[in-house]
Amino acid sequence: MANVGFIGLGHMGKPMARNLMKAGHRVAGFDIVAGAAAAAGTRAVESASEAVRKADAVITMLPSGTEVRQVYLGEGGLLLAARPGTLVIDCSTIDVTTARQVNIAAAARGLQMIDAPVSGGVKGAEDGTLTFMVGGEESACEAARPFLGSMGRNVIHAGAAGNGQVAKICNNLMLGVAMIGVCEAFVLAEKLGLADQKLFDIVAKSSGQSWALTSYCPVPGPVPTSPANRAYQPGFTAAMMLKDLILAQQAAHAARAPAPLGAAAAATYSLFAAMGHGDLDFSGIITMLRGGRPAEPQPAP
Ligand code: NAD
Numbered sequence: 001m002a003n004v005g006f007i008g009l010g011h012m013g014k015p016m017a018r019n020l021m022k023a024g025h026r027v028a029g030f031d032i033v034a035g036a037a038a039a040a041g042t043r044a045v046e047s048a049s050e051a052v053r054k055a056d057a058v059i060t061m062l063p064s065g066t067e068v069r070q071v072y073l074g075e076g077g078l079l080l081a082a083r084p085g086t087l088v089i090d091c092s093t094i095d096v097t098t099a100r101q102v103n104i105a106a107a108a109r110g111l112q113m114i115d116a117p118v119s120g121g122v123k124g125a126e127d128g129t130l131t132f133m134v135g136g137e138e139s140a141c142e143a144a145r146p147f148l149g150s151m152g153r154n155v156i157h158a159g160a161a162g163n164g165q166v167a168k169i170c171n172n173l174m175l176g177v178a179m180i181g182v183c184e185a186f187v188l189a190e191k192l193g194l195a196d197q198k199l200f201d202i203v204a205k206s207s208g209q210s211w212a213l214t215s216y217c218p219v220p221g222p223v224p225t226s227p228a229n230r231a232y233q234p235g236f237t238a239a240m241m242l243k244d245l246i247l248a249q250q251a252a253h254a255a256r257a258p259a260p261l262g263a264a265a266a267a268t269y270s271l272f273a274a275m276g277h278g279d280l281d282f283s284g285i286i287t288m289l290r291g292g293r294p295a296e297p298q299p300a301p
Pocket of ligand 1: 007008009010011012013030031032033036048061062063064067070071091092093094118119120121122235236237240243
């Protein structure tokens with residue numbers, strides 16, 4: 001069993017750290033929010049550098065590239081504090097450029113580093129069923145498998161450093177565009193008098209079928225577990241989808257890759273978030289396309 005330093009114990013980091021401890025690892029935790037590391041059940045320490053100093057492996061689960069730069073490269077950054085040979089795993093979803101730059105800085109310090117963003121959300125983190133998309137040296141990916149295997153079900157090596165982030169933003173680009181397409185089709189069918197369930201039954205067996213339809217249906221009824229059945233409580237928030245669509249747009253501009261539907265999806269989610277619905281599930285965008293409101297707030301009892 002190993003000593004693990006875990007930095008960023010928010011919605012995702014907390015259950016991930018718990019699963020590492022369940023697997024027998026000793027976890028030292030740090031988060032800028034007082035009490036978050038202790039609430040996760042880790043041995044709470046005072047700084048990122050203290051969390052990594054004696055660690056065999058380090059895992060970070062931070063909001064964005066800004067925090068990753070600060071925690072890795074900033075004053076008292078973890079790259080200076082970790083022992084040479086330490087395995088460093090960044091599970092945050094961040095921009096590809098930062099992922100690659102931090103990886104180079106880690107290698108220069110003699111650390112093995114991978115980017116390993118996840119799919120599966122908070123439920124996947126709690127159940128230990130996440131999918132990890134890994135960028136970096138094959139040997140570092142293999143070294144990380146026992147740790148990632150305690151927190152998830154699938155570990156897929158995507159190639160060189162940063163390719164985990166490439167896979168993640170491409171996945172969410174497809175998902176964001178697909179979800180809006182599914183929502184537009186339901187709204188059109190409703191206006192033309194075709195029942196939601198009928199459309200679902202037909203398209204689920206036709207060429208328009210997609211995960212957004214058959215696993216995460218944006219109307220209540222056809223898929224009982226989808227957020228549509230609980231007034232679009234997340235799930236995966238519209239704000240998170242917007243963040244990933246913006247990352248995809250930035251990468252597309254930098255690579256000169258045309259992504260006009262990704263741009264339209266980002267603009268549509270940005271409007272939904274600006275209307276105050278960023279904390280609803282991303283499938284709730286159907287309510288905006290209908291011209292209605294998501295669930296009305298309930299009066300206090
Ligand atoms: P979160 O905001 O709940 O957690 C991030 C944690 O990092 C917070 O507790 C915050 O206090 C801490 N933090 C910020 N700056 C820090 C610093 N300098 N030092 C130490 N701690 C710091 O976010 P989350 O929902 O857990 O998501 C984390 C990452 O996972 C994001 O990159 C997100 O895009 C990605 N992700 C989230 C989901 C999801 O469903 N929530 C799904 C897939 C991927």
